[in-house]
Amino acid sequence: MVDVARYFMEFCSSESCGKCVPCRVGTHQMHELLKRIHQRRGTAADLALLEELCEVVQMTSLCGLGQTAPNPVLSTLRYFRHEYEERLQPRDEAFEPRRTAAAEAKS
Amino acid sequence: MMRSAAPANVRVVTLKINGQAIGAREDETILQVAREHKIRIPSLCYLEGLSVWGACRLCVVEVTGSPRLLSACSTRVAEGMEVQTDTPRLQRYRRMIVELLFAERNHVCAICVSNGHCELQDLAQQCGVDHVRMPYRNSIYQLDSSHDLFRLDHNRCVLCTRCVRVCDEIEGAHTWDVMGRGIQCQVITDLNRPWGESRTCTECGKCVQVCPTGALVKQGTSVGEMHKNRQFLPYLSRMRQAL
Numbered sequence: 001m002v003d004v005a006r007y008f009m010e011f012c013s014s015e016s017c018g019k020c021v022p023c024r025v026g027t028h029q030m031h032e033l034l035k036r037i038h039q040r041r042g043t044a045a046d047l048a049l050l051e052e053l054c055e056v057v058q059m060t061s062l063c064g065l066g067q068t069a070p071n072p073v074l075s076t077l078r079y080f081r082h083e084y085e086e087r088l089q090p091r092d093e094a095f096e097p098r099r100t101a102a103a104e105a106k107s
Numbered sequence: 108m109m110r111s112a113a114p115a116n117v118r119v120v121t122l123k124i125n126g127q128a129i130g131a132r133e134d135e136t137i138l139q140v141a142r143e144h145k146i147r148i149p150s151l152c153y154l155e156g157l158s159v160w161g162a163c164r165l166c167v168v169e170v171t172g173s174p175r176l177l178s179a180c181s182t183r184v185a186e187g188m189e190v191q192t193d194t195p196r197l198q199r200y201r202r203m204i205v206e207l208l209f210a211e212r213n214h215v216c217a218i219c220v221s222n223g224h225c226e227l228q229d230l231a232q233q234c235g236v237d238h239v240r241m242p243y244r245n246s247i248y249q250l251d252s253s254h255d256l257f258r259l260d261h262n263r264c265v266l267c268t269r270c271v272r273v274c275d276e277i278e279g280a281h282t283w284d285v286m287g288r289g290i291q292c293q294v295i296t297d298l299n300r301p302w303g304e305s306r307t308c309t310e311c312g313k314c315v316q317v318c319p320t321g322a323l324v325k326q327g328t329s330v331g332e333m334h335k336n337r338q339f340l341p342y343l344s345r346m347r348q349a350l
Contacts, residue, residue, distance in 0.1 A: 018266070018285070018292035020162045025207040028290045029241050049240055056203045059176055060164045 001080040002087060005073045006034035012069035023066030026057035030073065043089045051077065122188040131184045138166055138179035141192060148192050149201055149233055151208075151226065152267040153180040154317060156344035158276060160268055165201055165230065168192045176200075198234070205231050206239045211290070212248060213262040214320075220333040221321030227265060244290075251296075253303030256326055257315050259294075264322035266292055270314035277343065282308045294322075316340065 013027040033050045036042040054070035061067045077084060118133040124146055131140040136159070141148050151163035161181040168179045171189035179192070191197070208214075208227060216222050230236075248261035271283040271294065282305055286295045296302045315323045316339040324333045 014289060016289040018287065018289045020164050021204050021207055021211075021265075022164055024266075024290055024292065025211045028244070029207065029210065032242070052199075052203065053241075056200050060167050060200050060204065062162060062164065062178075 001076045001083045002034065002038045005076045006031065006038050008072035009034055009069065012065060015065060016069075017065075020060075020062035020066060022057045023061045023063075023069065026053055026061075027066070027069050029053060030057070030070065034073070037084060037087055040087050041089065042087065044091065047084060047088060120184055120186040120188075122184050122186070122190065124190045125192055133184065135184055136180055137168060137177075137182050137184055137188075137190055140184055141179065141190075146192060147233075148179050149230055150180060151230060151265065151319060152269065154269050154272075154340060156277070156340040157269065157272045157317075160272065163204070163265075163267060165204055167197060167200065169194060169197065201234045202236055205234050205236045206241060208265050209236070209239045210241045210243050212264065213243065213245065218330055219263060219321045220324045220328045220330060221263070221335075222331040224331075224334050225321060226319030248293075251302050252326070253301035254305075254308070254310075254326070255303065256310055257302070257312065258324050258326050259296075259302055260322050260324070261293055262322075263320045264294060265320055266294065267319060268294070269317040269319065270294060270323060273313045273317045273340065277340070278309060278311050278313050280307050280309050280311075283314060313340075 009027060009031040013031045016023045016027050018024045030050060030053050033042065033046050033053070036046055037050070050073065054073050057066055058068075058070045061069070119130055120133050121128060121130050122140070123129065124137070124141055124144070127144070127146075129140060129144055138148055138150060138153060148166045148168065150166040152160045153163075153166065159181045161178045164178060166179040167176040169191040170177050170182070176197075179190075205227075209231070214227065216225070216228055219225065222228070250261070251259040266285070268285060271285060274283045275281040282296050284295055286293050286299055296305045297307060302308065315325060316335050318324075318335070321333060
């Protein structure tokens with residue numbers, strides 16, 4: 001399903017006329033993110049960014065192409081979210097904020 | 108603000124912008140009215156004196172009753188309209204659009220001729236962009252230095268098409284145009300010939316003055332040295348109307 005969304009995003013990206021910014025750059029960035037996730041190189045941050053990009057491109061694009069371009073991503077995320085999540089890179093413990101004794105006591 | 112030769116029978120409407128009741132002429136846009144009342148709406152492609160393009164999408168506003176966001180530069184005011192220009196949602200969208208602009212081409216302020224006098228830089232500050240969350244595309248773009256007086260650097264172009272519009276509408280030469288589509292779009296001179304070989308360019312320099320970034324600059328300028336005259340076009344159009 002990630003590849004299906006990637007395929008549609010590639011189409012929208014190549015069909016974009018290039019007039020408005022969210023569609024011209026947003027579809028390209030979403031395609032790059034979907035490629036990353038599909039190749040199992042993406043992280044949870046990439047998925048969060050993808051979702052935010054979907055909203056921005058959908059709401060701010062000038063014409064129908066940009067406004068509907070994120071739809072395949074949004075529907076696959078709604079029904080097949082696990083397929084995205086199982087392709088994400090595992091969290092790297094080295095970059096996680098360290099839990100100190102003081103923080104443990106607070107929580 | 109610029110006023111076109113006003114027909115006598117233009118109606119006055121009342122609307123609310125951010126809860127503030129405002130009276131405005133029917134033929135004005137939301138952006139014009141907001142700026143007259145010192146309400147800041149970020150914009151990039153809009154420039155007073157040129158035709159409306161509506162493509163940067165930074166001036167989007169919420170209008171009560173409209174399911175979609177509307178661009179303030181291309182929407183006329185109407186009686187009883189209620190406009191919100193600065194909600195948290197709009198701030199978030201604008202921030203991301205500016206980030207997209209930075210990630211599209213190679214905008215590196217530290218080595219840019221327009222550093223400190225750049226509208227894209229101002230927008231980033233205004234919208235609170237302190238870092239870009241998506242990777243830069245890092246595509247290699249060409250630099251056209253074939254013209255004796257001016258230089259074109261595609262790496263710093265944001266495709267606002269101000270140069271295209273000023274050349275066509277104000278100078279009347281139409282040297283500039285946009286080539287390609289999607290992410291491959293580029294501004295070109297004549298039929299994609301080097302600027303220096305262009306037969307239509309009148310060397311007036313209007314495109315350089317209206318360019319918001321360091322894409323169009325004067326030859327011989329170095330880092331941070333390119334100052335553009337922001338009052339150039341409003342002054343010119345006012346003078347032309349006075350004649």
